[in-house]
Amino acid sequence: MKTLQLEFYKIKRRKVWLTMFALLSVQLLWGLWAFRNPKDWELESGWLSLLHLLSLLDGIMVPTMMSVLASRLADIEHKGNTYKQLETLRSAGSLYHAKAVCGSMIIMLMFAAQFAFFILLGYHLGYEGNPDVKYYLLSYGLKVASNISLFLLQLALSMVFANQMIPLVAGLGGSMAALLLMFVSTYSFLPWGGNLSASLVRSEWDEVSRISTYCYRTFSPLETAAVVCIFVWIAVFYAAGRILFTRREV
């Protein structure tokens, strides 16, 4: 607990929150731009289209955002060369655990803010009815899980490599992989496909009427396995990162 408190103390003036919210504001601006002047049929399925847009935007942006977050948490130790000193006070495992929990809490808050932003946007645009609480909560939970898996992957890289170029390029590569996976399938077992697999809404584009229709997705066994895979990645990345970090020479 003390180690976790110290993690928050360390990032007190590092503007980690500001960075994350700046990136979220880009998403909000995108939402304002994409949903400007909605037509009647867009107002009808507005809450569904919001969930769909969020999974697309997150798929592209989040791998890089997670690499930035993980790098901000880990780089402080690399810059100060504090590992040797820290490990004389507490175990390397608990330091890693504290960073993982700290990052996960930031992710939870960040996506809560994202959902709040977009729900307010929906009301502002005058979408019909209210958001489906069950689906929005499930969507939030799955989004947090898939992004924690990416964060843990990035944290492992950022803690192991002192040169932050490597994890950040991996994050960019992840964003590109996520974007390209969207063209291939509706699910993926790769860690960067988590947002895609966890999307609860699918869209169908009608070329004649030029209208997109949205509906809740029914998951095939393979798609369900892809969602379960997100939780497997969390366990794998946490364990691998912790083992790599604790065995590392400082």
Place this chain on the structure above:
Amino acid sequence: MHLSILKTIKSERLKLRRSPVWLAFFILPIISAFFGTFNYMSNQGVLKSEWYSLWSQHTLFLCYIFMPALIGTYCSYLWRLEHMRNNWNSFLTAPVSRTSLYMGKLTLAIAMVIAGNAWILLLYYLCGKLCGLPGLPPEEAIGWFACGILGGIVICCVQLAVSMMIRSFAIPIGIGLAGGIGGLMITNKGWGLYYPYSLYCMGMRANNPQMELDILTFIVGSIFYILLFSVVSVVCLRRHE
């Protein structure tokens, strides 16, 4: 002046020695080319403009979203050493002018943009041949390449200024990503020629290879931003304590 710029280029190259920084510019275009070609092959019923369609598939997402962030990563890396420990002191006390110090970093960033664009062009040719496209890529590709470099230099200047001012390695990359994504919206509004992050993809004709670019506005806009951000960087360097 010229001699001192050469010296700073040499010292910047020394700082980058044995660092795998170029690897990102090598790998990301390969991923983009692979999926772009795959997408082109799967949608040949819709994508009928052969070399032109292949170009848009190769460059669309790479130029809009990833290149600004990638250039941002490189620029952050160029300033990383200066932000560590007391290196600003030794950097600023080097017996060369502040302008030369800046030019040394800018030259290396430009060299990487040229190399990155040349690699994108080579991958485009190779993938086109693998797809069985006839003849050679269109002659306009040389124009896309040249304008892309000019637009890339604009991003280099912006990101060098940002990375110099912000000590963090990661934040400027986030800014590059946000700038690139913002460019998608701004270009869609028709203001792409006035927004620094959009100039690269406009120059590369990433969304429409047959697009007629207002070349004069493009060149004037690019030179304006290059000068603006270079002056800002040099002034900040001169005032740096």
